[in-house]
Amino acid sequence: xxxxxxxxxxxxxxxxxxxxxxxxxxxxxxxxxxxxxxxxxxxxxxxxxxxxxxxxxxxxxxxxxxxxxxxxxxxxxxxxxxxxxxxxxxxxxxxxxxxxxxxxxxxxxxxxxxxxxxxxxxxxxxxxxxxxxxxxxxxxxxxxxxxxxxxxxxxxxxxxxxxxxxxxxxxxxxxxxxxxxxxxxxxxxxxxxxxxxxxxxxxxxxxxxxxxxxxxxxxxxxxxxxxxxxxxxxxxxxxxxxxxxxxxxxxxxxxxxxxxxxxxxxxxxxxxxxxxxxxxxxxxxxxxxxxxxxxxxxxxxxxxxxxxxxxxxxxxxxxxxxxxxxxxxxxxxxxxxxxxxxxxxxxxxxxxxxxxxxxxxxxxxxxxxxx
Numbered sequence: 001x002x003x004x005x006x007x008x009x010x011x012x013x014x015x016x017x018x019x020x021x022x023x024x025x026x027x028x029x030x031x032x033x034x035x036x037x038x039x040x041x042x043x044x045x046x047x048x049x050x051x052x053x054x055x056x057x058x059x060x061x062x063x064x065x066x067x068x069x070x071x072x073x074x075x076x077x078x079x080x081x082x083x084x085x086x087x088x089x090x091x092x093x094x095x096x097x098x099x100x101x102x103x104x105x106x107x108x109x110x111x112x113x114x115x116x117x118x119x120x121x122x123x124x125x126x127x128x129x130x131x132x133x134x135x136x137x138x139x140x141x142x143x144x145x146x147x148x149x150x151x152x153x154x155x156x157x158x159x160x161x162x163x164x165x166x167x168x169x170x171x172x173x174x175x176x177x178x179x180x181x182x183x184x185x186x187x188x189x190x191x192x193x194x195x196x197x198x199x200x201x202x203x204x205x206x207x208x209x210x211x212x213x214x215x216x217x218x219x220x221x222x223x224x225x226x227x228x229x230x231x232x233x234x235x236x237x238x239x240x241x242x243x244x245x246x247x248x249x250x251x252x253x254x255x256x257x258x259x260x261x262x263x264x265x266x267x268x269x270x271x272x273x274x275x276x277x278x279x280x281x282x283x284x285x286x287x288x289x290x291x292x293x294x295x296x297x298x299x300x301x302x303x304x305x306x307x308x309x310x311x312x313x314x315x316x317x318x319x320x321x322x323x324x325x326x327x328x329x330x331x332x333x334x335x336x337x338x339x340x341x342x343x344x345x346x347x348x349x350x351x352x353x354x355x356x357x358x359x360x361x362x363x364x365x366x367x368x369x370x371x
Contacts, residue, residue, distance in 0.1 A: 024048055039101045043094050047146055050090040054147055055154035057082055063158050083147055091143045173344060200253045215253070218246040229276060237272040237306055241265065244279060244302075251287050259292045260299035268307040274367070275345045279304075279313050281338050282363045286317035289361065294320070310369050316362040 028044035062082070066075035197219050204212035225243045229235050248263055283302065291298045298318045305312040335354060342350050346367055353364040 021048060021052055024051070036101060039097065042097050046090055046093050046097070047143065050086055050143070051146060051150035054082065054086050055150055058151055058154045059158050063155065067155075068162070079151070083151055087140065087144050087147055090147070091140045094143065176344065196254055197250045200250070204253075215250070218249055222246045222250075226277075232276060234273040235276045237267070237274055237311070240274065240276065240279065241267075241304070244283060247280065247283065248302075251292075255293045261292070262299075262301050264301075264303045266303075266305045268305075272306050272308060272311065272369070274311060274369070278342075278345075278365075278367075279315075282313070282315045282365070285363075286315045286361070289319060290317040291320040292318075308369065311367045312365070313367075314362065314364045316360060318360050319358075 025044050025048045028047055029040050031044075058079070062075060062079055066072075066078065197215075201212055201215050201219065203209075204215060222243060225239065229239055244263065248261060252259060252261060283300075286300045286302075290300050292300065300315070300317045303312075303314045335352075339352060342352065342365075349368045351364075351366045355362045355364075
């Protein structure tokens with residue numbers, strides 16, 4: 001939808017602009033109403049062509065390569081050079097056209113329809129008895145004013161158009177981010193995991209396990225975090241760690257025997273704020289494909305290093321021996337979705353490295369928070 005709207009605007013601009021330049025050409029031609037019609041048309045065409053080329057250079061070279069990249073000094077220098085060069089060249093061309101016209105006035109006249117002199121308040125030609133130096137200075141001033149005006153207008157129009165495009169892009173990204181967040185949050189309430197957790201709690205209650213009450217409390221905290229806290233733009237990293245601890249605790253309950261699952265934390269500051277539910281997909285993926293419980297060599301190792309400047313999260317897990325091709329395809333799809341979410345939340349401020357080896361799978365996520 002947005003792409004079609006953008007294409008329609010581009011087509012509209014290309015349709016409207018030729019008429020704008022044609023109107024400018026006609027206005028400049030009519031401004032010299034007492035001058036020979038052919039000469040007035042030639043002078044106006046040179047001015048219009050010069051302004052058009054100047055705006056093209058500004059819009060497609062100077063603005064995108066200097067101003068939009070915040071190189072203001074170079075933009076000013078190159079703009080002045082381009083404008084000065086255009087003024088000199090077009091002024092020289094106009095002086096040449098006027099000199100040619102004046103010299104032809106002395107020649108025997110050969111009349112043509114284009115040589116008609118339009119009526120004016122005075123009967124004498126426009127350039128008659130005008131000192132050459134005065135005429136030259138007047139042309140230089142006229143060209144300078146028109147070129148500076150055209151350059152300024154093209155810059156302002158490009159700036160306002162860029163502002164509109166950025167605003168439309170921001171709204172589109174915000175809508176896409178909201179849709180992805182909603183889909184992502186819905187996917188977190190994994191029915192399979194929830195059913196296993198409830199069954200485990202039921203077994204603990206039936207067997208009289210004293211940890212059953214704590215398990216109910218942990219599950220309620222997880223569900224509250226998913227439905228309430230994770231809807232915020234930023235949450236305290238401590239809440240995310242609590243959620244992961246609860247998640248790991250329930251995963252460990254699934255297995256009757258001890259499993260090799262570790263979670264190392266190195267938190268160097270208080271109240272570090274990040275986007276919610278960033279790490280859970282990697283942890284869930286690690287448990288799903290690690291083969292825990294099927295062998296003594298299965299493992300999941302998690303490490304979190306965090307400070308005010310950034311967060312680094314890594315997960316390494318063993319891989320099941322069977323159906324590795326299926327695992328790779330599922331992992332690939334999941335990582336694509338995670339990358340899209342990271343692109344929206346931390347554009348140009350994160351690094352995600354994935355190493356898919358034969359016997360283990362690792363993910364290393366590094367997020368810069370000072371940007």
